[in-house]
Amino acid sequence: MSKNIDRQLEEGRKVLMKGVDGDKQAVKKAHEIFLTLRDAEPNNAVVEAYYGSALALLGRDAVKPIEKADNAEEGLEALNRAVSMNPNNKEIRLLRANVCLRLPESFFQCSSTAIKDYTFLLNQYKKDPGYLSKNQVREIIKDLATAYQNAGKASEGKRAMQQWNQLK
Template sequence: MAGDNAFKVRLDAAISRHNKGMQGDRTAVKDAFAQLSELRAIDSNHALLEAYYGSTLTLMARDADKLLDKADKSQQGLASLDRAISLAPGNAVIRLIRANVCLRLPENFFGRTQTAIDDFNDLLARHQRQPDLLTPIQYKQVIQGLATAYENTGKLTEARTTRQRLTQPPDDAIQRGKGASKDGKKPKVRKSK
């Protein structure tokens, strides 16, 4: 069922509402939660759906008035994000979602900054082996998120070293050398006759 086009269209609409909710739209958060809950009833093992569901729960926690509701929704959201990772541990989007949620939660209440550090480092290690894993914008977000996570845990040297990566050329360009092609070989220069 999760593979059909109607399911995908509904999931895309829910993700769009989730993204509006991330910008502060409380109505969009409620809409996304309702849509994702309905889709979860159809396919409870869809990893990407589970990740957005978990992220939406943490947005609901952000918007909750009562402290107990904030804590409960955050814990439920984290459980869903962890479940999404267990369903698809190699999915970069899911790992990026969890890393960013864990980064934004207060460390003194949830203790999940190390999860963000682990997820960001996992993404960077895999991106080094597979350079098209992250878009340039995602790569920058991962570097910035990792540096912030290090700062939040008092690891200032690691944060500084991580931030320096933003000013360096991509790893694959360094390995190839200036003027080299993607296979690492210098281009052949034709001599004119």
């Protein structure tokens, strides 16, 4: 990637985080940034993942139910493509897991995907403790427990929470 692409990617990340925090204009701007980057770098899995995340946020902020669903579906498809392109990328797995965790299970049934991604990340951490920070591990275990609960697997969720409580 060129320095210009790297700069745009970093700018897009910052803007997207404002969108995650509720800034609807930032979501639109992030979508534009990642759409432009996607055109410039069609085989870049990280760009594809951020594009998918931005689409999911557009869905979150949409007023019309069909627009919400369409954007969320397109976002998930982009995130799945990104994982297919680079299945071992930590950032991509975190993005997809976090989007899947926040989508309504009754409509999207993607808690199992979040569980798979969080489990993958924790397994990588077991192999290499430098892979994630302690704070990331705590957050992932907490989110894993929530994903299990969303998927109707309360006992697995409780087990994950027990792990999380041991790390506090």
